[in-house]
Amino acid sequence: MSELTVSNLALVLLIVPVLVHGVEVLFPTQARWVVNWVLPVFAPMLPKPAAALRLHEQIAILDAAVQAAPDDKKRAGEDYVFLLLFEQRQGAICFAAAAIGALYGLGLELADRDPLHVVFGVIALLMALVNANHAGLPLFGNHPKVSTNGRHVGFVFAPFWALATVLNWLGFTYALA
DSSP: OOHHHHHHHHHHHTTHHHHHHGGGGTOGGGHHHIIIIIGGGGTTSOOOGGGOOOHHHHHHHHHHHHHTSOGGGHHHHHHHHHHHHHHHHHHHHHHHHHHHHHHHHHTSOGGGOHHHHHHHHHHHHHHHHHHHHHHTOTTSOOOTTOOHHHHHHHHHHHHHHHHHHHHHHHHHHHHHO
């Protein structure tokens, strides 16, 4: 495999997340699309329309979270739910920015790609560690609510992101050569 092919693959892998999460820039509640139609595949099982979470149900879950807050902390509960959806949007924005950067980078000469490979390599490394943590590796933080499907996603995507890390490291070293 040529150095340019390795670099191209490294960049293309950073386009994948926006294909799943891009819509969340505008509609953060569309994360339920992933819950309904993507995560079940990692169960492994086929998605079931009858089991799909609907918008009004998702809003009811978020409202219940606010209602579960002590009376004197309702505003903090509202802010917490706001922040969850805000962070959803920000994550989608970062995936969109990475995808645009990757598409731009594909048009650059290999020697000009080293900054992209540094940024994308860091993203990939941290994503690999987070996914490994969700799969059960206890050394990188604590997510207190990892679901069964979330654990399965960790098993699948930790290697995906590890591969993206290696390819971006190689792309970076090839760009410097």
